[in-house]
Amino acid sequence: MSWLMIGLLALITFFNRFAFFSRLTRYQPGAEMGAFLSFSAQSVLTAIWLPIVFSYEPGKGLTWDPDYLAATLLVTALTLLRLPTLLVVVVGMGGFFLLRWQGGLAALLPWFG
Amino acid sequence: MPSATSSQPVGAESSRALWWRASIDILPLSISVIPWGILCGALALQVGLSPLQAQLMSLLVYAGAAQLSATTLFGAGTPLLPIMGSTFVITSQHLLYGFTFRRDVLPLALRWRASLAFFLTDEMFAVALKDRERSGVFNPAYALIAGFVFYLFWNGATLLGIAAGQYIDGLDKMGLDFAIAATFIAMTIPAMKNLPMVAATLVSGGTALLTKPLLAEIHIIISALAGMLVGYVLHRMRR
Numbered sequence: 001m002s003w004l005m006i007g008l009l010a011l012i013t014f015f016n017r018f019a020f021f022s023r024l025t026r027y028q029p030g031a032e033m034g035a036f037l038s039f040s041a042q043s044v045l046t047a048i049w050l051p052i053v054f055s056y057e058p059g060k061g062l063t064w065d066p067d068y069l070a071a072t073l074l075v076t077a078l079t080l081l082r083l084p085t086l087l088v089v090v091v092g093m094g095g096f097f098l099l100r101w102q103g104g105l106a107a108l109l110p111w112f113g
Numbered sequence: 114m115p116s117a118t119s120s121q122p123v124g125a126e127s128s129r130a131l132w133w134r135a136s137i138d139i140l141p142l143s144i145s146v147i148p149w150g151i152l153c154g155a156l157a158l159q160v161g162l163s164p165l166q167a168q169l170m171s172l173l174v175y176a177g178a179a180q181l182s183a184t185t186l187f188g189a190g191t192p193l194l195p196i197m198g199s200t201f202v203i204t205s206q207h208l209l210y211g212f213t214f215r216r217d218v219l220p221l222a223l224r225w226r227a228s229l230a231f232f233l234t235d236e237m238f239a240v241a242l243k244d245r246e247r248s249g250v251f252n253p254a255y256a257l258i259a260g261f262v263f264y265l266f267w268n269g270a271t272l273l274g275i276a277a278g279q280y281i282d283g284l285d286k287m288g289l290d291f292a293i294a295a296t297f298i299a300m301t302i303p304a305m306k307n308l309p310m311v312a313a314t315l316v317s318g319g320t321a322l323l324t325k326p327l328l329a330e331i332h333i334i335i336s337a338l339a340g341m342l343v344g345y346v347l348h349r350m351r352r
Contacts, residue, residue, distance in 0.1 A: 001193065002161075002162055002163075002166050002187070003166070004193070005183070005187065005193060005196060006166060006169050006170060006173060006174065007173075008193070008197055009170075009173075009174045009179070009183055009196070009197065009200050010173035010174050010175075012197060012200050012201050012204065013174050013175065013176045013179060013200065013204045013207070014231060016201065016204045016205060016207040016208050016211075017204075017207045017210070017211060017230040017231065017233040018211065018226070018227065018230035018231075019208055019211055020212045020214075020215045021211050021214075021215065021218050021226040021227075021229065021230045022226075023219065028215070028216060028219075029212065029213075029215055029216055034216075035345055035348055035349070036341055036342075036345040037209075037212065037213045037341070038246075038344075039309070039310070039313040039340060039341040039344035039345060040209050040210070040213055040242075040337060040341055041213075041238060041239050041243075041304075042301055042304050042310060042313055042314055042317070042340070042344075043313050043314070043316075043317035043336070043337035043338075043340030043341050043344070044206050044209070044235065044317075044333060044337040045235070045239060045297040045300055045301050046297070046301050046314050046317045046318040046321070046336075046340065047317045047318065047320070047321035047332065047333045047336035047337050047340070048235070048293065048297055048321075048333055049293065049294040049297035049298055049301070050318035050321050050322060051321050051322055051332070052290050052291065052293065052294040053291075053294055054322055055322070055325070055326075056322040056325075056326070057326055058326075062322070065288075067288065068288065068291055068294070071291055071295070072294065072298060075294075075295045075298045076298060076302060078299075079298065079299045079302045079303060080302070082303075084141075085141040085299050085300065086137075086140055086141040086144070088141070088295070088299040089141040089142075089144060089145050089292075089295050089296050089299055090141075090144065092295040092298075092299070093144075093145060093148075093291070093292050093295050096288065096291050096292075096295070097287075097288075100287060100288055
C-alpha cells in the first residue's frame with residue numbers, strides 16, 4: 001500500500017502542476033486575467049503564513065502563541081528595515097528557535113503572560 | 114553588445130551568472146524549508162515507511178504540506194482514497210501557479226514544460242514571478258534553476274530527518290512551521306505598496322483565519338481567490 005500511495009500521490013501533485021502547462025486545454029489567459037493573477041502570489045503566501053501565527057475560532061476570537069507573535073514582530077521589523085531577505089529569515093528563525101530553546105517568552109518574562 | 118542570441122532563452126546573461134542569481138534568490142526560501150524537510154523525513158519513518166520510501170516521498174511527491182498531511186493520515190490508518198483527495202486539495206494552489214505562467218510556458222518544448230511543472234512549488238513560483246515582474250519576461254532557465262536548487266535543499270533536509278530524526282524528541286512540537294511563516298512575512302510585507310495589494314493581503318489573510326478551522330487545507334486556495342478578487346476589483350476601479 002505504501003508504494004502504491006507514493007506513486008499515486010506523485011501523479012496527483014504532478015497533475016496539479018502540469019495541468020495548465022499542457023496544450024490539451026485551449027484557453028489563453030488575457031490581460032484582464034493577468035491583472036487578476038498578479039495578486040496570486042501575495043494572496044497565497046499570506047493565506048499560508050497568517051494562520052500559522054494567529055488562529056481564529058468562533059467564540060474564542062483571535063488567539064496566538066506569544067513566541068510566534070514575538071518572532072513575527074521581529075521579522076516584520078527586520079523586513080521594514082529593508083534588510084536582505086536571507087538575513088531576515090536567518091535572524092528571524094534563529095531568534096525564534098533561541099526563544100523556544102530558552103523555554104519560550106512565558107518562561108523568560110513570567111509577568112508578561 | 115547584444116548579438117543574434119534571440120533564439121537562446123537565456124539571452125545576454127551568461128549561464129554562470131544565471132545559476133548564481135537564481136540560487137541566491139531562492140536561498141532564503143530554501144533555508145527556511147530545512148526544518149520542515151527534517152520533520153517530513155522523521156515523521157515518515159515514525160508512521161512505518163521505509164527510509165527509501167520516506168526519501169521517495171520528497172523526491173517524487175515533493176510537496177511539503179501535502180507530504181506531512183498524507184504521512185499523518187497514513188499513520189492513522191486512513192484509506193488511500195481520502196489521502197489522495199486531501200493531497201489533491203492541498204496542492205490545488207499549483208493549478209493557480211500553472212495558470213499564472215501558462216502564457217509564458219506554453220510555447221516551450223514538452224521537456225521544458227514537464228521539468229518546470231515538476232519543480233513548481235510555492236517558493237519557486239514566488240521567486241520566478243518576482244523575476245518576471247522585475248525583468249518583464251519569464252525566464253524558464255532561471256525558474257528551473259531556482260526550482261532545482263530548492264529541490265536539492267528539500268531532499269537534503271528530508272535525508273537529514275531520516276538519518277537523525279529518531280534522535281530528536283518532540284520534533285513536531287518545536288514550532289518548525291514558524292520558519293515558513295518567517296520567509297513568507299519577509300516576502301509579503303514589502304509587496305504591500307498600493308491599495309489593491311494591501312486589500313488583497315488583508316482579505317486573503319482574514320479569510321484564511323476564518324476558514325482554516327472549517328475547511329482545513331482547502332482554506333489556502335479559497336482565501337487566495339478571495340484576496341485576488343478584491344485586489345483585482347480595486348485595481349480596475351483605480352484605472
